Amino acid sequence: MRGRSITSVIAIGAIAVAMVMIVGCIDSETPVEMTTIHIGYQPSTHQIAAMVAYEKGWWEEDLSSFGIEEVVMKEFPSGPPEMHAMLAGDLDVAYVGVAPPIAAMYEGLDAKIVAGAQTQGSALVIRPELAEEYEREGPLALKGKAIATFPPGSIQHTVLSKWLLDNGIDPETDVDIKAMGPSDAATAIGAKTVDAVLLPSPTPTIIVEEGNGVIVEWSGSIWPDHACCCVVASGEMMRDHPELLKQIIKTHIRATEYEIAHPEEAAEIYAKLQNADTSTIMHSINVSDMHWIHDPHVEVESGLEYARVIYELNSERYEERGLEVLGEEDIFDTSFYDEITG
Amino acid sequence: MKISAAIKEKGLWLVPLIVTILLWEVVAGYVIKNPLLLPRISAVIHSIYTLRALLVPDILVSLLHFSIGVVLAFLVALPLAVAMGWFEPVFKAIDPIIEILRPIPPLAWIPLAIVWFHLTHYAAGFIIFIGAFFPILIGSYTGFRDVPRVLVETGKVLGCIGNRKLIRYVAFPYALPAIATGTRVGMGVGWMCVVAAEMFGVGNSGLGYRLFQKFYFLHQMDYVVAYMLILGLLALIIDRVFRHFVEDELLRWKKGIVK
Numbered sequence: 302m303r304g305r306s307i308t309s310v311i312a313i314g315a316i317a318v319a320m321v322m323i324v325g326c327i328d329s330e331t332p333v334e335m336t337t338i339h340i341g342y343q344p345s346t347h348q349i350a351a352m353v354a355y356e357k358g359w360w361e362e363d364l365s366s367f368g369i370e371e372v373v374m375k376e377f378p379s380g381p382p383e384m385h386a387m388l389a390g391d392l393d394v395a396y397v398g399v400a401p402p403i404a405a406m407y408e409g410l411d412a413k414i415v416a417g418a419q420t421q422g423s424a425l426v427i428r429p430e431l432a433e434e435y436e437r438e439g440p441l442a443l444k445g446k447a448i449a450t451f452p453p454g455s456i457q458h459t460v461l462s463k464w465l466l467d468n469g470i471d472p473e474t475d476v477d478i479k480a481m482g483p484s485d486a487a488t489a490i491g492a493k494t495v496d497a498v499l500l501p502s503p504t505p506t507i508i509v510e511e512g513n514g515v516i517v518e519w520s521g522s523i524w525p526d527h528a529c530c531c532v533v534a535s536g537e538m539m540r541d542h543p544e545l546l547k548q549i550i551k552t553h554i555r556a557t558e559y560e561i562a563h564p565e566e567a568a569e570i571y572a573k574l575q576n577a578d579t580s581t582i583m584h585s586i587n588v589s590d591m592h593w594i595h596d597p598h599v600e601v602e603s604g605l606e607y608a609r610v611i612y613e614l615n616s617e618r619y620e621e622r623g624l625e626v627l628g629e630e631d632i633f634d635t636s637f638y639d640e641i642t643g
Numbered sequence: 644m645k646i647s648a649a650i651k652e653k654g655l656w657l658v659p660l661i662v663t664i665l666l667w668e669v670v671a672g673y674v675i676k677n678p679l680l681l682p683r684i685s686a687v688i689h690s691i692y693t694l695r696a697l698l699v700p701d702i703l704v705s706l707l708h709f710s711i712g713v714v715l716a717f718l719v720a721l722p723l724a725v726a727m728g729w730f731e732p733v734f735k736a737i738d739p740i741i742e743i744l745r746p747i748p749p750l751a752w753i754p755l756a757i758v759w760f761h762l763t764h765y766a767a768g769f770i771i772f773i774g775a776f777f778p779i780l781i782g783s784y785t786g787f788r789d790v791p792r793v794l795v796e797t798g799k800v801l802g803c804i805g806n807r808k809l810i811r812y813v814a815f816p817y818a819l820p821a822i823a824t825g826t827r828v829g830m831g832v833g834w835m836c837v838v839a840a841e842m843f844g845v846g847n848s849g850l851g852y853r854l855f856q857k858f859y860f861l862h863q864m865d866y867v868v869a870y871m872l873i874l875g876l877l878a879l880i881i882d883r884v885f886r887h888f889v890e891d892e893l894l895r896w897k898k899g900i901v902k
Binding site for chain 2: 381388404409410447478480486488618621
């Protein structure tokens with residue numbers, strides 16, 4: 302009886318293998334007309350352009366002539382899960398920090414940065430009682446302190462590590478860097494479980510307004526003009542729908558220029574979509590050192606630095622796979638932008 | 644004859660295991676063909692070898708978090724279970740509170756864990772405590788509540804006068820299998836909380852931390868799956884060790900009741 306049941310199990314396994322192989326052989330790569338576009342973004346003032354274009358109906362308005370019937374906006378808490386969704390083929394275009402797509406490109410993401418979105422705009426916030434010590438000693442006051450920021454490979458982690466090293470502080474041994482999301486980090490500094498945080502806007506302003514911290518450095522003073530957010534397009538968009546992609550970049554430029562000209566309205570749109578307080582968001586935009594941009598060329602230099610840092614963090618893995626540090630042409634495709642802007 | 648019986652016995656679990664491994668390798672390598680969607684099991688095993696230097700400290704830190712959570716859950720749940728299971732008014736008073744707290748997912752406790760226990764191993768242990776506590780409590784008090792009246796009366800006749808003696812000599816031995824089952828379920832749920840417990844900055848090592856904050860964020864799916872397998876294997880080992888010491892040794896008298 303047992304012998305028969307074992308044979309049955311083997312037979313079922315063999316049939317299952319055959320079935321999946323047959324299903325796998327069915328070619329599903331027939332080009333499909335695109336009627337829905339999926340755009341990823343994060344709830345950050347850095348990426349208000351995506352929200353402005355959505356709220357004003359510009360995505361549908363500008364893309365309908367290309368056969369687009371629906372624009373689906375997908376919100377993500379941070380860049381890595383957003384890029385994970387893009388790897389899975391769920392996003393056509395993404396507003397995201399420059400570092401997460403580079404980390405994903407090392408793992409095979411078929412996409413490139415096609416436009417800039419914003420530079421600088423993160424802040425180092427320390428607990429109010431440590432502000433005096435920081436004023437007196439500068440970055441050295443952070444020695445032995447716990448600092449919360451995004452995980453290794455993120456822009457914030459890279460900016461912080463580089464700055465600490467530049468000031469003679471070893472990020473591995475002299476400080477305790479805690480990898481956290483923005484909400485957990487804000488809770489942690491409020492509960493005094495960390496001494497400082499380095500986070501993108503608007504969280505630093507929110508922490509200050511809650512009385513839990515003081516902004517002591519903006520990331521622009523740590524690393525002038527460092528790249529932050531960008532627009533990434535999937536390889537499929539670039540190859541199969543170049544004209545549609547050009548229009549997406551045009552709409553992004555339109556939204557970026559509008560938010561620069563009308564920051565109050567941009568803050569209102571953000572507050573409405575994110576259920577936030579308009580005055581806090583406006584204050585965050587006013588005090589932040591971020592610059593909304595659309596030119597991808599501005600982000601190339603620091604983008605290449607992020608690529609180097611990410612490579613160093615994972616050198617053993619990448620070397621084993623024969624990968625080299627990604628270059629400009631691996632990460633950026635500025636041809637669409639250049640064609641639009643002449 | 645004996646060898647053939649042993650092969651047949653092992654075949655019961657070995658054959659499905661081998662078929663699953665082969666199926667995984669074939670599906671990942673020849674059907675999906677994208678290691679980001681499903682890495683080959685051969686690549687996953689190679690990853691475990693590559694990550695061997697990280698594995699030991701990560702396992703130890705995760706076991707520390709697990710031990711804090713499960714031991715505290717057991718120490719708090721057991722006395723409460725005795726009180727709730729043996730004294731009806733205590734049960735009526737506490738049960739509504741337990742039933743309100745029980746469905747709250749361990750993940751929802753993370754903000755409170757940060758402010759109550761700061762970013763320490765105890766904060767991670769607290770999340771595991773939440774996962775393990777309720778199955779241990781419910782399993783255990785059910786054991787005490789189910790003590791047959793005839794056993795209680797017999798105990799009294801044989802000199803167990805007073806709640807203390809009845810609990811010690813009648814109810815506790817009767818409830819032991821239920822306590823063991825509740826603890827086993829609680830340990831399983833607690834282990835499932837390890838990843839959640841380590842993803843909010845309590846430290847820079849641990850299986851959950853590495854899986855979620857490093858490998859997942861860098862899209863290193865073969866490493867993610869390697870750590871998932873390690874989590875599964877460790878759970879299996881913990882469960883087998885528990886069953887060996889508790890079910891096969893402590894509750895040896897129970898053998899033969901059903902099988």
